[in-house]
Amino acid sequence: MPQELQYLRETASQTAGPYVHIGLAPGAAGFDIYKQELGHDIVGPNAKGERIRVEGRVIDGTGSPVKDVLLEVWQANAQGIYAHPEGGGEVEDGFRGWGRVITDFETGEWAFETVKPGPTGGGNVGTQAPHINLWLVARGINVGLNTRMYFSDEEAANAKDPVLNMIEWEARRPTLIATRTEQDGLAVYRFDIRLQGENETVFFDV
Secondary structure, three states: OOHHHHOOOOOOOOOOOOHHHHHHOOOOOOOOOOOOOOOOOOOOOOOOHHHHHHHHEEEEEOOOOOOOOOOEEEHHHHHHHOOOOOOOOOOOOOOOOEEEEEOOOOOOHHHEEEOOOOOOOHHHHEEEEEEEEEEOOOOOOOOOOEEEEOOOOHHHHHHHHOOHHHOHHHHHHHHHEEEEEEEOOOOEHHHHHOOOOOOOOOEEEO
C-alpha cells in the first residue's frame, strides 16, 4: 500500500435528512415544483379490483411517532401482475404500482389510496399472498428499511406465504399484518411500523 494511503481514514457515514421528504416528495411537503409529481398516483383511474386505503404511523423505540419519514410503495395489481417488463403480463393503463408518501409533520400519520393487490408469482419460492412492499427512510436511519404489509383478511393465503414462513419466530409474523376496518364503505387497513422495541416490525435485507 502506498505510504500516502495509510493516512486516509474511512469516510464518515451520514443519515438521511433532515429534508429527504422535501427533496423526494415536494408536493406532499407543500412545495408546488412539478407539474406532475413522481409517485403521487399509484394505480391510476383504470385499475380493477377493490379500492382501499392504507394508513399508519412509524413508531420509534420510545413509542413516539417519527414525523419526517418518506415511504416508497411497490405493489402488484389485483391480478397479481407488476408494472414491469417481467411482471408476468399486462397491467391497466395508468397503473404504476409504485408511489411515495410522507408522514404528517404534526401527527406522524401517513396514508395512501390504492387497490388491493392479488397473489403474486414468487419465482423459485412459489405463490405469495397479497402484499405491499414498503421502503422507508428518515433522519437517523443510515440505510433504508425494507418491509412488507400483508392483509388480515387473507388468513389462508398468509399461512402459505413462503416469505412469512421464512420468519423463524412465529410471534413476529403478525408485525407484518395490517388490520382491516371499514370507514364510509371504504376498506381501510391499519399498519403501524415499529422501528425498535416491543413488537418491532420485521425488516428484510434485500
